[in-house]
Each structure stands twice: as C-alpha cells, then as structure tokens.
Amino acid sequence: MSLKKKGIQTICTHVGEIEDEQFKGAVSPIYLSSSYAFMDVDVKRYPRYFNTPNQEALCKKIAALEETEGALIFGSGMAAVSTTLLAFLNQGDHVVLQKTLYGGTYNLVVEEFAKYGITYTFTDGLDEEAFAKAITEKTKVLYIETPSNPLMTITDMQMVTDVAKKNGIITMIDNTFASPINQNPINFGIDIMIHSATKYMGGHSDICAGAVAASQEHIDKIWNLAKNLGGSLSDMTVWMLERSMKTMALRVNAQNANALALATWLDSLDEIRTVYYPGLPSHPGHELAKRQMSGFGGMVSFELIATIDAAVFMKSLELIKPSMSLAGVESTMLSPTQTSHALLSPEEREIQGIADGLIRFSVGIEDIEDLQQDIIQAIKKVRKAVAVH
Ligand SMILES: *Cc1c(COP(=O)(O)O)cnc(C)c1O
DSSP, X not given: OOSSOOOHHHHHHHTTOOOOTTTOOSSOOOOOOSOOOOTTOSSOOOGGGTOSHHHHHHHHHHHHHHTOSXXXXXXXXXXXXXXXXXXXXXXXXXXXXXXXXXXXXXXHHXXXXXXXXXXXXXXXXXXXXXHHHHOOTTEEEEEEESSBTTTTXXXXXXXXXXXXXXXXXXXXXXOTTTHHHHOOGGGGTOSEEEEETTTTTTOSSOOOOEEEEEOHHHHHHHHHHHHHHTOOOOHHHHHHHHHHHTTHHHHHHHHHHHHHHHHHHHHTOTTEEEEEOTTSTTSTTHHHHHHHOSSOOSEEEEEEOTTSOHHHHHHHOSSSEEOSSOOSSSOEEEOTTTTTTTTSOHHHHHHTTOOTTEEEEEOOSSOHHHHHHHHHHHHXXXXXXXXXX
C-alpha cells in the first residue's frame, strides 16, 4: 500500500496488513515461527528482536495512526513505558513527570529509578510554571499523560513541548486514554507516544499489550534496549491486536458519542454532584481539549452525592460491570477510593480531588438508554437500602 496518508478508517482496516499471496485470503496470515533462516537473508528475524512478519506489519499500522515514521509493540503497556523511559535515561540523568500519572508508571519511577541513579521530579501543577521550575540542568525527559486518570485533567501539549524544546529535552506522552483516534500528539511537537494497547487498541478486554510510536531515530534507540530487556509480544496476540485495531476508529467514535451524551445526562441528575468530562463546557480543560483533541474520549468520572454510598451503588449495577481496567466495548465502572487509590490516605486523596463518591466510568458501545436505565435502577436501589435502615 502506498505511503500517502489515508483516512483513519482505512488506516485502521488496511495499513500494515500482510498480503496472503499463496491463498489470497482476506486477512493477514499469522507467522508463528520463532526460528527463521539466518543465512543469505538481510533481516535476522526473531520474536525478541521485534521483527517477525506480524510484528512488523502491526507496527506499520500503529505508526500510521500516530503519524510517525516507526513504532514498536510490547508485551504490556508497562513494558512500553519502562523500556522507553530507560532508553533515554542514563545514570545521573533527571526526568520530569506530570503530577497525575497512571499508577503503574508512578510505581516504576519511585520503586526502581533510584537504583539506576536516575533522579525525578513530579510537577506540582500542570501549568507552564510548574513544568519550567521542575527542570534542572540534568533533565533529559519530560513525561506527560492527557487526559489523565481519574479526573480527566488536560495538559497543554504545545506548552509542554515549547518548554522542553527551549531546554533541549525529549518529550513523551502516555496517549492511552485518548487513543490515536482522538489525539495525535506529534502535531503538537511531542516526540514519543506510548500506549497501553490493553485499552482502546485492543478494545475487547482480552489482550495485554503495549506500543510506542516515534521517529525512526527514536525507535531505533528504544529497540536497542528493548531487545535486551525482552518485553516482546507473542505473534498470536499481535495477530489478535491487528484484528482488534481494524475496528478501533468505529469503536472509539461510538464510545466518544456515548460518553458525551452520558456525561451531559449525568450532569443533569440531582444524585450526581460533579461530572468530570473534557467534552463538557464546565470542565476546566474543555477549551484546551477542543484545541488538541478531535473527540473527547470514552472515559467519564462522576461524583455521587454524599447520601448515595459508592460501594452500594457499584454493587447495585446490573449491566455495567465493576472492573479495574478500561476501554473495552462493554461499559465498566470503578471506585478509585476502593481500588486504584485505596492505598492513599484520606488526606492525600482529598488533595488529589478524589472523593469517596467518585466513580470512574469507562463507557462502552451499548445502547445509551440501557446504560441510563442501569444507573437509574442502581440509584433507586441505594435509596431503598438507605430508607430501610
Ligand atoms: C493500563 C495503563 C497503562 C499500563 O498498561 P498495561 O498494559 O496494564 O501494562 C499505562 N498507562 C495508562 C494510562 C493505562 O491506562
């Protein structure tokens, strides 16, 4: 297929597919070999070299979606995060990370970096001053995530790259929540895009994978470490991920539409105190999100009023499932206080704006009336439980 840029649906469906020259099948053949001939060939293929036929093909699709020269696929989102950060950080280097980050990334930094002699600073805010003052002479990487979990805070990507470029620093983004369908950070000068492909790229809650997209020069540098750390993805799963990504734009667009409609509806209910969704004009990041996102995503958080117990509400749902993960075609919810942020003290949760009544809602592709109905019946059940006691 020519390299001329295609529409997003066409990229999802076709870019990177392996032609079945033997049988003319409609989908990419799957090559499970872990052993390839070494003599008389240019490429030394091996799964841990990230260059089997299926790995290479899927990387082309991911690169096309993020509008970069290259990409790599990993065995998990954290394999992509850790390999990419460590590829650009040496002993004595410093990294600046935005203050609200995926928990696994936070743990990687605070639990592992000291032993490599890498120092770090988490910003105390998301504005220009917060980033600028965190930078030292030793800073090599600036790492952000937008929208971020669980309040869907929006970071100004152009501001971040302006600050970084002034100081000759590489910029990285965890683009998982937006997905390449809603946001292409390269257009704002971000150097390296990282994904948990477990989320929107997989989209069916049956794949654990990661991806990174960047210029070929950066990809080569990440590859040098990746082949040593060994976080490659099996070709069986690579093939499943290729199949999943054919419908990524369809799925994410449906999730965007459902999430916007549900956020607006939730905002109108007396039982909901606040709704956090970048698509709502009331969200502090709304104007920024309009500038840098083409859709507002499928993640919505909302806070129940104090008289509705979040744990009882969660247990009362019938259609919407409780889940730690997100981004599947099925709608799921979690209570950050009970799960992802359970280890923080109540004071620390309050500082971060995470109330006990907060629910994170990963909006799926179901009919919106059925999702509304489920939320309404759960609220009614909680009300009844309170009345009985
Ligand atoms: C899930 C997630 C990760 C980690 O991905 P895994 O596939 O679980 O390793 C990283 N960043 C974000 C924003 C995530 O949601």
